[in-house]
Amino acid sequence: MKENKVKFLFHAALVIFALIMLIPFVWMFLTSIKTYEEAIRIPLQMFPKEIQWVNYEIVYNKFPFLTLYWNTIVVTLVTIAGQLFIVSLAAYAFARLEFPLKNILFIGMLGLMMVPGQIFLIPQFRLMVQLKLTNTLTALVLPSLFSVFGVFLLRQAFQTIPKDLDEAARMDGCSYFRIYWQIMLPLVTPNLVALGIMTMLSTWKNLMWPIIVNRSIEKMTLSAGLAMLIGEHTTYYEQVMAGAVISVLPMIIIFMIFQKQFVEGIAKTGVKG
């Protein structure tokens, strides 16, 4: 009897929290399928009389969503691929090879992890201007290729692999690069996935760097493009919400499919170790 009461309380609390998180999204969708009059009706109208997909069409025609999607996908994939390679190569060296100045270099890198991102923005922006890379997708990728946190995470993963493994491979005449590529890298796959998910999320979410370094909407990611949408069409909330739905839906679908990997990825990159 008492056990049941406790369980009921748990459910009640969870339902409340789940609704607080969920209702805004439901409202976003409901607004996006209303007419302008329905969206601003007083007293408030929960559901549209008739589902209006036209808002999606309007937003799609007003705004280059396909380009924004394409940019986001390209930037995300290139960033993940480049970052995983650069970072894992360095992490392998820091974890498994001996070389002079190793510790000093590593501590120097950890120091950079403490510095808030804004401090690099002005010099990074000036550098992009000098390299004539402003208003390009390359500018969106470049600074995020070098993740100190990634080196830190993967170095720990490489360290857990038994030392005999590279010794044996060395005896067989394997080059260091082959040991890294064919033996070590497959063994840290879960950590690569975790870092990849982390990078995907941060590229997807990043707003400040795109709006600083790029000017035209054709060179923006979804996140930054959406921010420009508000500047132009604040009054038509049913259209703005349609734009928001278009932007968040793919990530929500990917999340639904790979929820386990997402949760593990965030947990792994969040909790130290």
Place this chain on the structure above:
Amino acid sequence: MSTNKLKFSRRKVKEAGAAYLFIAPMVIGLLIFYFFAFIQNIYFSFNKVGAFGPPTFVGWSNYIRLFNDPLFWTALKNTLFYTVLGVPLVVGFSVVIAWLLNQKIKGQTLYRTAIFLPAITMPAAIGLLWRWLMNYQYGLLNYIIVKLGGQPIAWLSDPNTVKWAILIVLVWSMVSYQVIIMLAGLQGISKIYYEAAEIDGANKMQIFFKVTLPLLSPTIFFVTIMSMINILQIFDFIFLMIQRNTVAYQYSMSLVSYFYEIAFTQNIRGYASAISVVLFLIILAITAVQFVAQKYWVNYD
């Protein structure tokens, strides 16, 4: 003996050579985009730097100007408001929700999916969404408040409430992310502790306070540090939700908002560099304090 030694050291040279080759892309990238950028930014903070042309040295004047700039103090005050209220709320809610999500009851997958949703949503969309929810005339939030017998609130334009509006959205979106980390922390606690406590006849509340919380303290510490550092750098929601040419903007603007405004809208880059250096020092100081304080409440076993 000597040939052996030679071979050994040749191998060492080879190993070091390979290692340098492997770390080269990373180290060169870090040097260009982060290390030199850091030093250049500090140098800029002692210079007058515009959108174009070379910097001119001005000594401490950017810092003196900062000290006398009321807008800087407003931004600092606002940022501290978000941090002081936001961190305990984020940590508190994420502990409680994670604990609920870790109970053995039906429907957890469903609850988890709903609660994790904001964590994977881009802040740009969250900002737009809440801007609509908090709309004075047509927003869902005011509708609910009026239904419950309250007065509608001008969330995003009343100077007295904008900060609270931003805080609500901040906590809402951050809790979702931190719950995932807390839950992982909870799942890392060995069942032995719970079983022992149950054998001793402890009830759910006692177990939560005497077993769960102390064993979770390293994760709580981590989440505290991370949410603190993140909130101190808050920018997105303010940028998206508050109209920049209104009075309300000043009442909500954070240090990073102000930095962005000065650096990239007004192009007063030397002064903006000084702001970012001060923000860096504030974060460093608060983090250091946290690391000292952790000795008294974090339990590493």
